[in-house]
Amino acid sequence: MRKFSVAAVTLLLSACAVGPDYQAPPTPEPDAFNAAETTAASREQAEQQFWAGFEDPLLGQLIDQTLAANHSLQAGLARYDRAAALLYGAKREQWPSITASASGAEQQLADVERTPPGAGPERVERYQAGLAANWELDLFGRLRRATQSQQAELQAAGADLGALQxxxxxxxxxxxxxxxxxxxxLQVAEQNVALQEETLDIVSARVDAGRGTEFDRVRARSQLQRTRAALPTLRAGIRAAMHRIAVLTGQPPAALIATLERDTGLPGTLPVIPVDSPGDVLRxxxxxxxxxxxxAAATARIGVATADLFPRFTLSGLLGSVAADSSDLFSGPAETRRVALGIDWTFLDHGKVKARIDAADADSRAALADYQQAVLSALEDTETRLVRYQRARQRAGHLEQAAENAEQAAELARTRYERGFIGYxxxxxxxxxLTATRDARVRSQTDVVLAMVAVYRALAGAPTQQQDQ
Known part of the structure; x- marks a missing residue:
């Protein structure tokens, strides 16, 4: 009966863990994003529709290659593997550790070391082998809290890996x-150069015919050279973008130049932007x-620190053999055993223990503030990128119309100039x-696509809702 009571008390103690139990904090979840109208769709459908909607197979290939070969992603995977290894180690701490050892020694004794002095053997041999076991009895949950903390760290590392992807x-x-x-x-700039070369030819012809001034010709040449000056900068930017894409896919900077040199243009059609409810986005x-x-990890570490207020019990054992001759090892007289219960109570150093608890509690409060800030930043990020996408589309529409009007105005101006109705x-x-409007139109079209990608990043991929176009 007494043995049963001791076992029951031990089991009861082993079931408790000091420190606060973690509860996920509540998060603010607006009913909907102000800039989104949604219709339901499956997540897989939304993901497929998003990338397929650009109708650019090369883009899909580059994305797959980035996920397979990017070195930053490989480093993130290694950090995840490290967290997994640390979790395995934390779990193993809860179980007995067993070690095996063996040794052999021979010693020449001085006279004073002999028993009695001056007599006894001059040489002493000692051989030993055995198994040792140590087990910390986790009565107050220190090791279990440490495992909980490392489990949460592993999950955080997995989330970091997803964010990196x-x-x-x-x-x-x-x-x-x-x-x-x-x-x-670049294509627009080259078109502008060609247009202004034609204009310069017209101006030169009128000057040669006595119908214009040299001032007009000089200004036409200045405008042409200014337009040509934009070409080297654009070509440098193109090459830099190619280098960046190659490095993101895990290749040398010049590896994709031949593949990317062919201008396939900006997407002619755009996919549907997926938008979940704010709560789904946060999750x-x-x-x-x-x-x-x-x-959660910081909360569990409070329990690890609090456990130092209680004694730490360690059960150890040894089973081995010690002999003066190797042939006597593992014989009955050479057998040795030891079982010990150790108690370590750092509570006596109360100030140091209390400082560790206070530090763990402060870490937990800081982690809570970081979490709350991350939630608000995520809501802000998504709302802002949705608004910017919508405004980018509106701007692109206006510039499309403006470019058409500017082309008509430039053509009319040249016609009227050739007929002598207006000056140069x-x-x-x-x-x-026309030059400025054409460039702005292309930039706005690029901005629309980039804004769409920014929304995709804010949503952490394509969720199960889709915005009506």
Whole structure:
């Protein structure tokens, strides 16, 4: 009966763990994002529709290659593996550790070391082998809290890895569309150069015929050279974007130049932007998950520190053999055994223990504040990127119309100039307006696509809702 009572008390103690039990904090969840109208769709459908909606197979290939070969992603995976190894080690701490050892020694004794002095053997041999076991009895949950903390750290590392994947895919897509936008800007700049070369020919012909002034020709040449000056900068930006894409896919900077040189243009059609409810977005964003898991880890570490207020019991045992001759090892007379119960109570150093508890509690409060800030930042990020996407689309529509009007105005100005109705100043102004509007139109088209990718990153991928276009 007494043995049963002792076992019951031990079992009861082993079931308790000091320190606070973790509870996930409540998060603010607006009913909907102000800039989103949603219709339901499956997550897999939304993901497929998003990337397929760009109708660019090369983009999909580059994304797959980035996820497979990016070195930053491989480093993130290694950090996840490290956290998994630490969790395994924390779990093993809860179980007995067993070690095996063996040794053999021979010693020449001085006279004073002999028993009695001056007599006895001159040489002493000693051979031993055995198994030793040590087990910390986790009566107050120190090891279990440590395991809980490491489990949360592993989950946080997994969330970090997910966030890195989303970020890298977003960077790759943004760099790819920036490249296509720069190539379109270069094409527009070359068209502007060709237009202004024609204008210079017209001005020169009129000057040679005595119908214009040298001042007009000089201004036409100046405008042409200014437009040509934009070409080297655009070509440098194109090459830099190619280098960036290659590095993101885990390749040397010049590896994809031949593949990317062919200008396929910006997407002619855009996919549907997926938008979940704010609560769903918060639950799927890996940065939020990582912050919440780190809060859980910090809470568990309070229990680890609090456990030092209680004694730490360690059960150890030894089973071995010790002999003066190797042939006598493992014989009956050479057998040795030991069982011991150790008690370590750091509570006597109360100030140091209390300081560790206070530090763990402060870490937990900081982790809570970080989590709450991450939630608010995620809501702000998503709302802002949705608004910017919508405004980018509106701006692109206005600039499309403006570009058409500028082309008509420039053509009318050239016609009227050739007929002598207006001076070159009006032609120059019209062509400057056309050049600026064409460039702004291409930039706005690029901005729309980049804003869409930014929304995708804010949503941490394609969720189960889709915004009506």
């Amino acid at each position: 989303v970020a890298l895919v977003g960077q790759l897509a943004s760099s790819y569309f920036e490249l296509r936008g720069l190539q379109q800007q 799927r964003r890996p940065d939020i998950a990582a912050a919440e898991r780190r809060l 100043f009006e032609v120059l102004a019209a062509e400057q307006e």
